[in-house]
Amino acid sequence: MLKITKIFIHSLSKFLALVICAFLFLLIITACENQPNIPLVNVAINDNEKVIMLQTEIGTTVQSILASQNISLNQFDKVSPDLFSVVTESITIKIIRVEEIFETEEISIPYEQQTVRNESLPEKQTILVQTGTNGVREITYRTLLENGNLISRSVVRQVDTVLPKPEIIMIGIxxxxxxxxxxxxxxxxxxxxxxxxxxxxxxxxxxxxxxxxxxxxxxxxxxxxxxxxxxxxxxxxxxxxxxxxxxxxxxxxxxxxxxxxxxxxxxxxxxxxxxxxxxxxxxxxxxxxxxxxxxxxxxxxxxxxxxxxxxxxxxxxxxxxxxxxxxxxxxxxxxxxxxxxxxxxxxxxxxxxxxxxxxxxxxxxxxxxxxxxxxxxxxxxxxxxxxxxxxxxxxxxxxxxxxxxxxxxxxxxxxxxxxxxxxxxxxxxxxxxxxxxxxxxxxxxxxxxxxxxxxxxxxxxxxxxxxxxxxxxxxxxxxxxxxxxxxxxxxxxxxxxxxxxxxxxxxxxxxxxxxxxxxxxxxxxxxxxxxxxxx
The missing domain is CATH 2.130.10.10 (YVTN repeat-like/Quinoprotein amine dehydrogenase)
Structure with a gap:
């Protein structure tokens, strides 16, 4: 009689375990079926006239979208909307590629003409005291291009590498x-x-x-x-x-x-x-x-x-x-x-x-x-x-x-x-x-x-x-x-x-x-x- 009872209890325990597992499985399935789906929106990326179309979930940042497409940005590149903007609707992300270029050129500095009046010379007589020579000026420009188009060009440095030598003429008075x-x-x-x-x-x-x-x-x-x-x-x-x-x-x-x-x-x-x-x-x-x-x-x-x-x-x-x-x-x-x-x-x-x-x-x-x-x-x-x-x-x-x-x-x-x-x-x-x-x-x-x-x-x-x-x-x-x-x-x-x-x-x-x-x-x-x- 005791042996029959033990067998019954053991069979009951297995049954209860199966019931509990089935219940938990049904609960998980139900939860998954009840979770709402996150809607997707259309995104267009315009990168220097190159367009990429994709879909992304609402709430994604612009920075994450660009990272998902392996798009890297340089220091001066511009992005609209900005990188930390959150996508809530279909948008177009516009990337303007900014290029900084430094250029150097040399120009000639014309020499000046100076006159020195000298009372020891006869009136209006002239003597060339010093021959004039032109100088050289090195100018460095900073050029900014946006998508290949010139935006600005400014001088950032000027150095006179060779100073001009004035022409000096002595004039008698x-x-x-x-x-x-x-x-x-x-x-x-x-x-x-x-x-x-x-x-x-x-x-x-x-x-x-x-x-x-x-x-x-x-x-x-x-x-x-x-x-x-x-x-x-x-x-x-x-x-x-x-x-x-x-x-x-x-x-x-x-x-x-x-x-x-x-x-x-x-x-x-x-x-x-x-x-x-x-x-x-x-x-x-x-x-x-x-x-x-x-x-x-x-x-x-x-x-x-x-x-x-x-x-x-x-x-x-x-x-x-x-x-x-x-x-x-x-x-x-x-x-x-x-x-x-x-x-x-x-x-x-x-x-x-x-x-x-x-x-x-x-x-x-x-x-x-x-x-x-x-x-x-x-x-x-x-x-x-x-x-x-x-x-x-x-x-x-x-x-x-x-x-x-x-x-x-x-x-x-x-x-x-x-x-x-x-x-x-x-x-x-x-x-x-x-x-x-x-x-x-x-x-x-x-x-x-x-x-x-x-x-x-x-x-x-x-x-x-x-x-x-x-x-x-x-x-x-x-x-x-x-x-x-x-x-x-x-x-x-x-x-x-x-x-x-x-x-x-x-x-x-x-x-x-x-x-x-x-x-x-x-x-x-x-x-x-x-x-x-x-x-």
Missing amino acids: QSPFSPVRIEGTLAYISAGNAWIMKEDSANRMPLITTGDLDGRIFSLSDNGKWLLFTRTSKDPQKINELWLLNLTDVDTQPIYLKVDNIIHFAEWMPGYTLSVLVSTVEKREVAPGWQANNNLIKLTLGANGNLIKQENILESNSGGIYGWWGTSFKYSPDGEKLAFSRPDSIGLVDTENNELSVLQNTIPFQTGSEWAWVSPISWSPENQFIYFVDHQSDTLFTNSESSPFFNLKSINIDTHQVLTGPKNVGMFSSTSSSPISENNHFRIVFLQAIFPENSDTSRYRVMSMDRDGSNSEIVFPKEGNQGLDPQTIVWEPCQKEIQCMAGVLYQGNILLLDIYEKSSTQLTGDGLVTGFSWK
Whole structure:
């Protein structure tokens, strides 16, 4: 009986298992039959005029459709609709193939024709100074094609691989001035070119005819054998470059000293055979176009003029109030001391300790513009006093920096005693002392603003006074005539004061002034002179 029962139970278990399996199978079949079908839509792919037709399920992205057809895209190819769009109806996918092509071509740069007027040549006579040659410019174009059709062509790069060389023609002009004897060597800038005079004003010759001297620096060495100058740079990252020319060799070429961005100061170092002291700036895109370093660098040159060594004498510094504009420097006549002037003070450079020693603080001038005022400075011929312009405060102005009043003063470098000279002379009133005569006498010439309370835009007169500030009188120009632009008065190199003439720029020409006779003699007549140096 027990055996029959076990057989029955075992048969029942198999039966139940079969029933359960059948039930599950029917459930799966039913579920599959009840699942809804996803509708398909028609898709056309237009790939650069090649059309592909297909069907895809609703909800598929454009990117997935293109991938299913093994269609790859380049960086600039365009797809419409965009790749992440979801397909909900029949659409056309349009692919525009964009091709980027770079092409390079060379074009000729025509040379310019420059004329240089020369008073030493007969009128209308011409001399070809330099033959012109064309340059070469390499231009790179970026071309975009859409499905093979030109869409745009633009210039992405231009490089002048060969610079054009201008044709320079010298044209004679008849000079109405009789030749004037001059002492030493006089070099000057006319229309961006360097010229030189020796012995008399008729004996002149061109030194540099490239027309790119900017006049920031233009200085003859004490022996008159070398010319230090700046010229504009072809490098857009530079303001200018410092160059040197040997005047004793007519066939020599200018030497690049590998120092750039000189705005305020570069001068021969007294007591050294071939050494130059310079102060640099950093170029900026905002006005005034630079940030001053207020530094001093000594350049040691070889016998051939090439740079041998650079040495920092004064490290870069802020330069005080408005120091971004810069600092100017001036050697004493004996070359033993170096004075400085910046917008808020004047003093001496301590070359042993590489620092500045302030002698007198000055009130900065608020220009209200993108420049800063720095007092002109000069030395007395016995190396004892520094002449400077002192900005004066006034009760009429709540802000002392806005006062338009400027007095001429001098300071004893040993005692620091300040002496007051002529008042209300103008902010650009530079001074210059004549050489000392045998009886230890000298005169001081200075600039006096014609409109002192607007001295930033005023023209100036040349004045003369005794060393103690007395006997002040007008030298040039006479009353009613146009004044001079602010400048530094240069003395003729001579031994006896009574024979010394002062040189100035007036209406684009060099004039010699006799400060005793109050007379003038014109040296040049082209009206294009912007600076000169006399040694």
